[in-house]
Structures are given as C-alpha cells and as structure tokens.
Amino acid sequence: MENLLEVRDMEVHFTHRSSLLDILLGKQKKVVRAVDGISFDLQPGEILALAGESGSGKTTTGKGILRLVEPTGGSINFLGEEVRDFSRERLRRFRRDAQVILQDPFESLNPRHTVYQIVSEPLIVNGMIHNLKEQEEIVDQALIDAGLDNPRLFYYRYPHELSGGQRQRVAIASTLVLNPKLFLWCIGR
Known part of the structure; x- marks a missing residue:
C-alpha cells in the first residue's frame, strides 16, 4: 500500500x-x-x-x-x-486534500464571521457547492460530525459567543467539509 x-x-x-x-x-x-x-x-x-x-x-x-x-x-x-x-495551483489543491487545525481555534477563526460563514467558506473557496440547500446540508453534517448537535442553533453565532470546546468543534467542522485525505491537528498540553 x-x-x-x-x-x-x-x-x-x-x-x-x-x-x-x-x-x-x-x-x-x-x-x-x-x-x-x-x-x-x-x-x-x-x-x-x-x-x-x-x-x-x-x-x-x-x-x-x-x-x-x-x-x-x-x-x-x-x-x-x-x-x-508543487506549483501554486497544485499547492492549493493539496491544501484542499490536507487540512490543519491549529492549537488555538480562537486565533484561527475569523471573529467577524458567523459559524455558518466559517464552516461554509472552504466549500465556496474551492467551488464545491452547487446550491444553498446542498451547502446547508454539508455544513449541518460537518457540525454534527464535529460534535455540535442542533447545528442550526450555532449558524448565526460568532466565535466569541462560543465556549472553547465549541470553538474547537467549529474549527474541526470547517476542515471536515472538504473531506480531506490528510488531517493534521496541532494540539498542546
């Protein structure tokens, strides 16, 4: 293999x-x-x-x-x-297949974006959605997979309104939406 x-x-x-x-x-x-x-x-x-x-x-x-x-x-x-x-274009495609979650999600999440915007942004940037319904389904599933039940309760909340664990789950969801082949999670003690 x-x-x-x-x-x-x-x-x-x-x-x-x-x-x-x-x-x-x-x-x-x-x-x-x-x-x-x-x-x-x-x-x-x-x-x-x-x-x-x-x-x-x-x-x-x-x-x-x-x-x-x-x-x-x-x-x-x-x-x-x-x-x-890798060329710039190949590197961009590689980063879609290899995602990273940094140690401090508060620093890596855009404070001006809602949870929905944060989680759906990788889909939009990579041209992976065809309509709003599909986007919402993918975002819902990623938030659920990351451990946030009732995902729509979080859609319009901002990172500062979330607990540390919830922010970490949003960061995880924003990588899961791309279904990466390689997942790097940098965590501290």
Whole structure:
C-alpha cells in the first residue's frame, strides 16, 4: 500500500533579523532550528501523534508539511508527489486534500464571521457547492460530525459567543467539509 505521506529529514529553520549593531560588529545571524530533521511515514487511515513540550516544533511541523511555512530542508511526499516542488495551483489543491487545525481555534477563526460563514467558506473557496440547500446540508453534517448537535442553533453565532470546546468543534467542522485525505491537528498540553 502506498504511503499517504512520507516526511524525510524535514527542517524548518528561522533566521533572526540582525540589529544594526550586530551587522556593524560582523556577528552572524542567529538561526532557530524549530524543526530539525524529522522523518515519518503515514499510511491511509493511520493516526500519528507528535508529542512534546510547548515550543518543541509540533505546530511548525504541521505548517511545514502544508508549506504554510517553507521547509528549509528534507522532503515531503504526498501520495508519491514531492510537496516542496508543487506549483501554486497544485499547492492549493493539496491544501484542499490536507487540512490543519491549529492549537488555538480562537486565533484561527475569523471573529467577524458567523459559524455558518466559517464552516461554509472552504466549500465556496474551492467551488464545491452547487446550491444553498446542498451547502446547508454539508455544513449541518460537518457540525454534527464535529460534535455540535442542533447545528442550526450555532449558524448565526460568532466565535466569541462560543465556549472553547465549541470553538474547537467549529474549527474541526470547517476542515471536515472538504473531506480531506490528510488531517493534521496541532494540539498542546
């Protein structure tokens, strides 16, 4: 069986900006090695958990896989294709198939959008709906699958009106609507 995802020696390094004094003194730029050589395989239907302390690179690993931050080394293969070589259009299609939920849903949910707008936006952006009835059915099912019974009670609520658990479920629902092949969930302790 072909691996869904193969990550080999992936690195994500960030360079700190040098101050004027550092430049004048000829000091080298400081490099933060957020992810330094992680490797793993993931088969369809398989679950992989990355555990570690806060700041250990779990979220950066997920962002690197999706190229939300650019990896500085290694390879990332999704169904046999090198993600680091994807064109802008291919990367957009890949991100439809590979979804991420970030650690803090309050920061990732648009505070000016209702729950309905948040959950239906990926469908609209990806041109996956044909009419309003279909959109509502998909949004309803995603909210139910994410653990929010009576989904229509949440349609016109905003993120700040929800509990932390409800916000997390809305974030999950907004990824489920796309029926991704790869689901990355970055959670902390």
